[in-house]
Amino acid sequence: MGNLTASIQKQVEQAITILKQGGIVACPTDTVYGVGAAINIESAVERVFQIKGRPHSRALPILLAEKYQIAEVAKIVPPLARRLADRFFPGALTIVLPKADSVSDIITGGRKTIAMRIADHPIPIAVVRGLGVPIVGTSANLSGSPSALTAEEVRTHLGDKVDMIINGGRCPGGWESTIIDLSGKTPRILRKGPISIEELKEVCPRLVLA
Numbered sequence: 001m002g003n004l005t006a007s008i009q010k011q012v013e014q015a016i017t018i019l020k021q022g023g024i025v026a027c028p029t030d031t032v033y034g035v036g037a038a039i040n041i042e043s044a045v046e047r048v049f050q051i052k053g054r055p056h057s058r059a060l061p062i063l064l065a066e067k068y069q070i071a072e073v074a075k076i077v078p079p080l081a082r083r084l085a086d087r088f089f090p091g092a093l094t095i096v097l098p099k100a101d102s103v104s105d106i107i108t109g110g111r112k113t114i115a116m117r118i119a120d121h122p123i124p125i126a127v128v129r130g131l132g133v134p135i136v137g138t139s140a141n142l143s144g145s146p147s148a149l150t151a152e153e154v155r156t157h158l159g160d161k162v163d164m165i166i167n168g169g170r171c172p173g174g175w176e177s178t179i180i181d182l183s184g185k186t187p188r189i190l191r192k193g194p195i196s197i198e199e200l201k202e203v204c205p206r207l208v209l210a
Contacts, residue, residue: 023163032147036135059109063137065128090118092194
């Protein structure tokens with residue numbers, strides 16, 4: 001956490017304590033403010049759905065802090081996933097892989113896959129690193145509402161439903177991450193985003209659009 005100010009570091013430490021106790025924390029990412037919970041506390045993950053008014057059928061992506069955590073949440077980590085992570089993590093790429101049995105079906109909406117990335121922002125990385133487990137990371141707003149780019153906008157959307165908001169200033173906004181699905185035989189783009197198909201094909205020539 002050396003690249004964080006003393007004020008932000010204090011907020012991060014408080015957030016880690018809250019998350020360990022099953023709380024919900026909102027924080028900035030490299031795109032918009034996100035709301036998160038420890039992935040190993042089902043009651044906290046359930047609260048994220050309730051707070052957002054998000055259907056349980058819509059899986060929640062997760063945020064990692066380190067590339068080695070991919071193997072903790074995925075049942076299979078093909079060499080291609082490692083190459084993509086080496087090239088694009090941290091950054092605006094979300095990778096979908098078969099989920100580990102330890103990952104709750106609540107997070108994945110009953111699916112057998114899990115979507116993950118490392119946000120290119122020091123605050124969520126510090127939070128996950130300090131917590132020791134990934135967090136669910138979805139936009140800090142009511143489902144269907146505009147994304148929040150500031151702590152104040154998070155309060156407008158969610159009020160006191162979250163236990164803490166880390167005020168890390170304004171997020172850049174912009175495009176949501178590119179999503180690539182590696183859970184099947186052929187790598188597929190599920191959502192276009194900041195990382196172009198051309199860039200991905202340098203690492204993954206067999207890539208197709210879903």
